[in-house]
Amino acid sequence: MQQFIGRTRELRILDDVLESVRDAEGGEKPGKCLLIRGRRRVGKSSLVEEFLQRGQHPYVFFTASGASAEIELDALSDEVSRSSLPRRDLFTEEPPANWNAALRLLADALPDHSPSVVVIDEVPYLMDRVDAFEGMLQRAWDRLLCRKPVLLLLVGSDLSMMEALNSYERPFHQRGTELVLGPLNPADIGRMLSLEPPAAIDAALVTGGLPLICQEWRPGASVREFLTGALNNPTSALLVSAERSLAAEFPPRAMSREVLRAIGSGERSFTNIARAAGGIAHTTLSRAAELLVEKRVVAAELPISLHPSKERRYRVADPYLRFWLTFIEPHMAEIERMRGDLTLERIKRQWSSWRGRAVEPLVRESLARLLPDGALPTTPAVGGYWTRSNDVEIDLVGADRAPIAKSLHFLGSVKWLESSPFDRHDLAALQRHRALLTEEAVPLVAVSRSGFDCAGLDATYGPGELLEAWAD
Known part of the structure; x- marks a missing residue:
């Protein structure tokens, strides 16, 4: 499907984690948790939905909405009762009165001897609206959920809150592994x-x-x-x-x-x-x-x-x-x-x-992914250089670390025009700026949309090379 182009790696990760749940059946704690984070509208929910549809396992997919704790609890009960979990009727027979009870009941609704999937989307809303949600989730996971062959997917768009969920001294620390979903590259x-x-x-x-x-x-x-x-x-x-x-x-x-x-x-x-x-x-x-x-x-x-x-x-x-x-x-x-x-x-x-x-940030990230190659070494930090007055501004600076480097790996310029190649005038400007930054003969690099019309560069990159950095 068109929206899943480029998501092969992520689907494979989800499949592998679910396979590890299946392999651990019969063990004391076969359950696995994966924390999926990414900016809004990058396709997190669609990715998970595709993963669920491709599989043949019972699941429940609950999405928090930012409403009150009581409304969210009712929505969870309704979602479980309409899910494919084998004992979903538990939520219909006696709806849980609070979130502790809901998580206990959810564990009871899961199959004991075959894999299932539980998805809680927009987890940061629950962290914000439900008192002590992280602690309740941790207790339910440690005592009940992880003892079932379940894959728990916690999904969220608030990157800082999702990182905090798994951070040191927070209740859910190290209970789950992390998957960061970026936009299509x-x-x-x-x-x-x-x-x-x-x-x-x-x-x-x-x-x-x-x-x-x-x-x-x-x-x-x-x-x-x-x-x-x-x-x-x-x-x-x-x-x-x-x-x-x-x-x-x-x-x-x-x-x-x-x-x-x-x-x-x-x-x-x-x-x-x-x-x-x-x-x-x-x-x-x-x-x-x-x-x-x-x-x-x-x-x-x-x-x-x-x-x-x-x-x-x-x-x-x-x-x-x-x-x-x-x-x-x-x-x-x-x-x-x-x-x-x-x-x-x-x-x-x-x-x-x-x-x-x-285009400059994209060029820097592409080079960081592309190197080392035949011309330039592995470069841990790729950024730029500027002064307050902008009398010296260098588009590309490769170094051993940032922002204070011990050694510079290369300096470079980006020229991204439709029909104007990188020429000797651009090279001369880059050489002048290098002389103002360092006395060393640091290699010079150029990135151009329309090719190159000069000699004296140590490495050159065009659109094709930049895209190669993102190839699977």
Whole structure:
């Protein structure tokens, strides 16, 4: 099925864990728990649903909604009573009065001598709304659930809370293993949409690899063709996904939203973000930025160099959200009055400069996955370098560690234009910046969308090589 392109690895992991439950039947504790986390709308629930449908095992799939503890308890009872668990009638005969009783009854409803699956989706809602939920879950798991041949899948979109669930000194610590589900990667997107490497990378920057948005992209269509259709469809996932995700994590009037808009508009330094967010106090900005970073919505980065630096910069971590904050949200009113053509022309005018900056994190991550190769060694840290005044700015810095390196592995530049190759002028600029950063003859690297027209580089990479880094 189209939405599961690129999920082969994750389905295999789920199959392997369930197989380990089957192999442990008859043992004292055959049960296994897997904690699945990933940002909203990356397809966690769909992945689990596909896994369940492929199998032949009884299961229950419960999704918390963020309601009160009592309403959630009623919803769980209803879901179990309609499930394929062999003793689901227990919840109908005598509905549990509290969550402790519900977890005990759930264990009784599971088969004793054959595998089953229990899915609790959006676990962070229960952690937030049900008093002592983690402790109750830990006791139920240790005393009852793990003694059944069950695979317990705990799924959540709040990354920080899902990490906390399994962290040291929390009740459920080390009870489950973790599976992080990311968006579809550029290679997945290229296969799914029948796109050549340059176009696949463009699609990755627009969709962020979110399956619901990728499904709206007609195979072989250009960015402009996709946007033409999406901007004229008020229910398009491109338009509504970001707002729904943000509304679930941040109240509409929260200061975090204002700070996120400022960063999304292109501001990267603390001072400029404060100004763009309406001149807010630095203490308020610090709290908002910390929350955004904690939620993995924003990345806070320091330059990589041989000396310490305090020049922290912020960027929106998700490519799709970055696109949406730049081009969609500020102009939603004209899109809603069916003037998406105006939005499209604005995107066309700003596309080249926006894409040139947006592609840099993807290039860095691709190189980190690709190396070592024949030209460059294994490089534990790939980032960038900048000064406060930006008189020196280097797109790519490979080093032994970050942000304060002991040794630099390479320096590089990204040129991502339609028909302008990396040339001798670009090389000369990179050489000048290297001389300002270090006296050593650190290897020079270039990444270009349109090829290379100079000699003197130690390594070069184009769209095809970048996509190879993501191949299964």
